[in-house]
Amino acid sequence: MIPAAVRRELEDRLGDRIRFDVPMSRYTSLRVGGPADAMATPSDRGDLAELLRVCARHGLSHTVLGSGFNTLVLDGGLDGVVIRLSKWRRLEERPGGRVRAEAGCSHSQVTRFCLQRGFTGLEFGAGIPGTVGGWVRMNAGIGSRELRHVVADVEVMSPTGRQRRRIPARDLHFRYRSLRGLAPGSIVLSTLLAVDQSDPEQVKRRVDQLLSQRQATQPLDVPSCGSVFKNPPGDHAGRLIEAAGLKGHRAGGAEISSVHANFIANLDGARAADVLDLIRHAQCVVAAKSGIWLEPEVHVMGRNP
Numbered sequence: 642m643i644p645a646a647v648r649r650e651l652e653d654r655l656g657d658r659i660r661f662d663v664p665m666s667r668y669t670s671l672r673v674g675g676p677a678d679a680m681a682t683p684s685d686r687g688d689l690a691e692l693l694r695v696c697a698r699h700g701l702s703h704t705v706l707g708s709g710f711n712t713l714v715l716d717g718g719l720d721g722v723v724i725r726l727s728k729w730r731r732l733e734e735r736p737g738g739r740v741r742a743e744a745g746c747s748h749s750q751v752t753r754f755c756l757q758r759g760f761t762g763l764e765f766g767a768g769i770p771g772t773v774g775g776w777v778r779m780n781a782g783i784g785s786r787e788l789r790h791v792v793a794d795v796e797v798m799s800p801t802g803r804q805r806r807r808i809p810a811r812d813l814h815f816r817y818r819s820l821r822g823l824a825p826g827s828i829v830l831s832t833l834l835a836v837d838q839s840d841p842e843q844v845k846r847r848v849d850q851l852l853s854q855r856q857a858t859q860p861l862d863v864p865s866c867g868s869v870f871k872n873p874p875g876d877h878a879g880r881l882i883e884a885a886g887l888k889g890h891r892a893g894g895a896e897i898s899s900v901h902a903n904f905i906a907n908l909d910g911a912r913a914a915d916v917l918d919l920i921r922h923a924q925c926v927v928a929a930k931s932g933i934w935l936e937p938e939v940h941v942m943g944r945n946p
């Protein structure tokens with residue numbers, strides 16, 4: 642709960658860019674999750690810094706959210722302020738084969754931008770839904786190709802809004818589906834991507850090929866968060882879950898997808914608790930059968946009711 646005086650201060654400073662008691666099921670691709678105390682959509686860097694300063698002054702926590710394609714918010718909702726940079730969608734060509742993309746740019750916007758110019762390097766991202774901020778934080782990728790291979794720098798704001806800096810790629814610590822080393826609560830504002838010039842037709846063919854592979858192998862017509870677990874070294878989480886006989890296993894309205902075992906689908910008004918049940922069940926059964934403990938890729942946040 643945000644105290645009434647702090648609520649008023651936030652309203653005075655942000656106007657209609659802040660709302661209260663916002664259901665997170667509308668902002669996550671799994672379509673589950675209780676309300677956030679507040680949700681802010683700052684218009685620019687100054688606005689964001691001011692918001693962070695107010696949060697720091699009053700001890701309010703904040704959480705950044707992209708498009709919520711890799712996030713499971715629990716049914717009790719989220720404390721503090723959820724920050725969305727959904728209006729930050731500037732995408733600019735820079736000299737020397739570089740593209741600067743703001744954190745709120747969507748995957749389809751970036752793919753289209755590169756396609757139109759025949760830029761190659763980012764095709765692997767075709768069909769990985771989300772925002773540039775989420776891509777950076779997750780080091781999104783497929784197979785051996787990940788965002789870190791194209792990042793030249795990342796522009797970050799400190800959790801209190803007092804500092805803003807560009808961190809060159811050599812000082813970033815990307816790992817499989819994560820970026821380590823940023824202070825908790827830091828906010829990715831933009832990234833500089835290194836691309837090469839290529840034949841636009843060739844880039845388009847590769848993008849189309851990746852998109853149709855996804856159509857054929859993933860349950861894209863139901864709410865999900867993509868791969869729930871990270872692949873353990875030398876194996877695939879989906880293969881282990883399928884081998885454990887869990888494809889199609891249900892809890893409430895959620896199901897371990899019968900199309901792709903590393904997906905959990907919200908088939909019928911699932912709650913976050915149903916999804917969490919399936920996550921725990923899959924971890925325990927797979928561990929019992931194979932000795933491997935699956936690590937979630939999805940970020941679980943919020944409070945239990």
Ligand SMILES: Cc1cc2nc3c(=O)[nH]c(=O)nc-3n(C[C@H](O)[C@H](O)[C@H](O)COP(=O)(O)OP(=O)(O)OC[C@H]3O[C@@H](n4cnc5c(N)ncnc54)[C@H](O)[C@@H]3O)c2cc1C
Nearest residue numbers: 707708709710711770771772774775776778781782829867
């Ligand atoms: C159908 C489907 C297929 C998918 N396929 C793939 C795939 O092939 N490869 C893959 O890697 N992923 C895949 N995903 C997962 C997802 O698309 C990626 O993880 C993507 O990067 C999430 O972006 P987002 O903006 O939705 O992040 P969110 O879910 O909103 O956030 C993810 C994390 O990043 C943090 N974050 C978001 N924005 C910022 C910011 N500006 N600053 C700091 N932190 C931030 C959040 O706090 C959270 O911890 C898939 C998901 C779906 C639904």
